[in-house]
Amino acid sequence: MSLPARITGTKSNEDGRRNSVIGARKIPNAKKPKSRPPIGLRNKVGFLHHALPNYSGPYSVGAMDIEVPAENPRVFSHISRRGYHLLKLETVLMTIYYPAAFGSGAGRDPSGSKKWSRETWLPRPRFKTAKAYGKFAGIGNMAVPLFAATTMLTKIPAFRNPPPASHWPPPNNYRHGGAEVKNQEGQPPPGESEEPVFPLMIFSHGLGGTRTAYSSLCGEFASYGFVVCALEHRDGSGPRTYVNHAKEGLGTMEERESKGHIDHDEKQRKRKYDEIDYIFPKRNPKDTSPLNEKGVDRELRDAQTQLRLAEIEEAYNVLYQIRQGNGGAVMKHNLRRKGHIGASSRGLDGVNWSAWKDRFHYKRVTIAGHSFGAATTVEVLRNADRFKYVEQGIIYDIWGAVIKPPTDEPRHRISAPLLGINSEAFMYWPSNFNAVMSLMEEALSQGAPTWLCTVRGTVHVSQSDFSILYPRICSLFLKMTANPNRALDLNISASLEFLKDVMRGNGGGKAMIERSMTNEALLNTEILEDLPTEHRPDDKWIAARLKIPHEFRSRVIPQVVRKIKRKGNRGQYNPGDEIWMHVRTEAEHVKAWREKRGSGIGDRDRKKEYENASVSEEKGESY
Template structure:
């Protein structure tokens, strides 16, 4: 399908227009480019009736796609069984892809030719079933859960247009928080020496217990609005409230073929329906192994097997994305099981996607990985397996649940050798055993010579890095005692993450962050002398909630303080007012690591640089000798002089790091 040139970013000349009503100039009178529309509707404006998500602060509009594809090798993980069949297995991989969208998204007809641009609902399809899953996870009767989620988030939609064309333009300076939505209709020049079209960085996001691929949509789409292609996985390891695994319909024998391919099993009912249903798995005889008060400790066998399954899902998603990046998107669309006729699918599926625009659109050799809670524990294990995940360049762990993390193996390679950023909630910071675990990860990273940062967002709770505090702010404020504004908590997490990635990565992602991020210098916050005790809860509430003494007065004072500090020149607080820093790599150490990393990544280029430096030094010395000789002997310089030969023999001008 061919889209308008303004949507694709291609020049109008490529459309081959040679005739028009005005003298054959090929121009349309008073033609205007389609302008991106904000992804809003009436339901987004009626916040008192229906929860809604915020718009995203970056310079790009955001698109999304739902993709579920069968894996090449269906298999099981561990010997754990329930109801006579294996509990942990991989048959398909499911994820939502958030990405920077082209100028014109939301205007005119959508890529599928429909008049109304579609947005996916926050509660994944089938919504009633997923609501029941949340109820089971929270211990709420199914009908109550359906009524509650139906009344609060049943109609909530993501602020991303489905199947929108991917962006092909560089953004201008600034972001939509400072410049308004109009910035999403503008483009900037490429960086010096850069390509005309950016190649975006890729980021994987792993959700925590009770999460889904859309439960962190604000975080993921914020990254996408700053130029990241974000793969938000839905893990089928029994860590989500409820998910559905489709069987491919291949002559009615999709599930039997999968069983023949690998060690997976299905009930007769699952084969008849054409899908498996996976609910949250509570460990046997120890259902609350996540609690700090749990005396039995974590269920090591289950959690280790879940992490191994999660790593396999990341590998499978990576294969799918490599296929899309290498021009195989049409085949992925053909194999996609989130389309009409499959549970959780829709009539739109991936209709209208111009897959040629995705060829070489994002990097697959420099990938960032991030996760929250149990997802963060997954990321730690991934980072410790650098040989297996050689394409990963950095990791971010949000409020990690440290209990499932095992000590590193004796093999020195089983250590974290890549840059690592940890961002805690204040609620988890008071959980001393968990704080010790995450601090040990920072030490492990520093011992391997890589940059490491650990900070806490003041007034935040464990859910502050997900959509839940935004969709249910009063519950999180009054019952869990969060004192930070939900949207501000997201802003702080995103700002710190982008500052980190700007400092430890190279390429288009770094260039976009440098020109678009409002730098709050969060990672330059001074280290704490001692752990604060401001909102430490009673022992029974550790990690679950905060304690707010004199609550009314405290909240009112904080509100006035925020208002006053917003009037400052930079429009944000000083970092220490909102973030505590526990561990960081100083600027000189960071600079040394960057230089060393460049030499290791491209020794040939560094060798050329050194050769050039030596030749320039030799040239300068020769010039000084010739000047002395000329002044004493008064001899004119000729083109046959050693100096001239040296300059003629110089290697060509080398590109800078930003140009390469």
């Protein structure tokens, strides 16, 4: 059954471009970014390097790095280089961001050290990772001094391995209540347990991404009460990742080869780890370009997607074990510890695994991703029979070229609530925007609440840490006009509003969001009838940058006007000043959808599916 929604009307030229009578010269009444005081001297000495902002939610944030052998190691596709398979699943690597307990960052850390530890934003080994970024970006070793002068010292504002929070936050957040809210406790909402059980989110990165490249987005969700599993895909979509191997027993090269028909070359055998760089498709290295006449390398991208789906399943099994109180077994096999490449000396030392038992939900998961990760999210949602524990999805600036047409079987179409958030740069890419719209229509046709919006003045990297760490580059070369911190606010606020509307109450995570979010009513923005074109770049820059006809008028004047309005408190703010809405499910239909779901229609089958989910209670040697 189709769920009524308003969808943007568009006009098309013969060349497929969309025209509009609406001008988009500037962002007239954008709000000021949320305040995030720096943590320590490292963040304050900004002239030495760039710093990441602190998180705006009421919780302090913790982080754990975990790499463990996959339960089902195997190869994907026959694609090879130098006679060895490229796409193989041996271990699964993730950073878990989560709400941290009172006292995180004060006194001794959980391992007994005098100083609390934080993960570096650029994954270790940093110089090698910087070189890999240079190769990916086409600038070679020039990337090393670039990173060394800017982000080589940057740390993520989340402490390693603190206990998870066991308190409800106050009905406030960092923006309105200041830093003290992170040390205040609130009363449990009506109908909720004395201690909170946090909602779970799984995040999939895009091309050129890592598990830390979206730390601001993932950490923001954690500060509002989510346990967020940020995967690092080993499919050749990141600049470089390292696959460790155990020295004995489960996870050794020999054990992986015997169990999963996996092969290793002599260099890998000698150094005891795999080094996986970005895979450029043969004879079509720029298959991501909108101007590429050959299109995407379908064989490679489909195989990468299947590997990503398997990694999500593996990560979910690890999360399930942690939630069941079996974290000690996970720690036993963790390969991100001293003596392994890419690891810190802390590893998982000091983690109180008993505190994790029943600490987060595992049946009502949110799946989210950016770019290629958003396309991965779509595949998860289309395979609801395989990912029975996923209930809703968020796609940030999806790469539409890798999306397959929907099947004729309704069970393999998107039937879960869906939120799409575009960058303005990607909105001007006609074929990509059409692909996104087709996904919205697919979800609507299955009766799912659906929204699609665009954050004005943003580019493709605006939903990652890159726009925050390199704002001048994004402004000068990509013509980003949105404040990168405010762009992050808008993405988080719209996402929290979506989740508040579609998540379940009384144990589903809804109460956690309602407790402390700032509702900016972004999803109530009026529908944009036609797509604007004023910032549409020339074809050679399509999707890569924006066009700024008048730099001074588009940058300086709006900033002055905003300051005057804030000072005089005379601003007539409208969400449409900062975002454009293309698809919106009306409130009465969202309410009807919730009532239908809550009435028990379909719940019996869903409950049975949950009970039959492919997660075993006892993992033995495979934890």
